[in-house]
Amino acid sequence: MLAFVAILLAGAAGGTIGYAFADLQTTGDSSVWTGLGAILGALIAAGGTAVVVVLTLRAMGEWRTIKSVNPDAIDGRRRTPPPSGGVRQQPRVR
Secondary structure, eight states, X not given: OHHHHHHHHHHHHHHHHHHHHXXXXXXXXXXXXXHHHHHHHHHHHHHHHHHHHHHHHHHHHHXXXXXXXXXXXXXXXXXXXXXXXXXXXXXXXX
């Protein structure tokens, strides 16, 4: 739901920026061009945000899958005691 709201907000912001940009470039009554600028700006901003949202959600899903399959792969800590009591032997110096 948060991703959908982010896409809507980005579309609204892109539409406002597109409208303002087209309004600055034209003179007089040019509502067609300002409307096209608003629509184009909204589509570009919403599309770009949608790409980022999809990639983020896929990465989160992959992270959860890896974590559920192998919990040790995420943080690197061992949850089972190491073999032979976990005591490392002192190296021999010759």
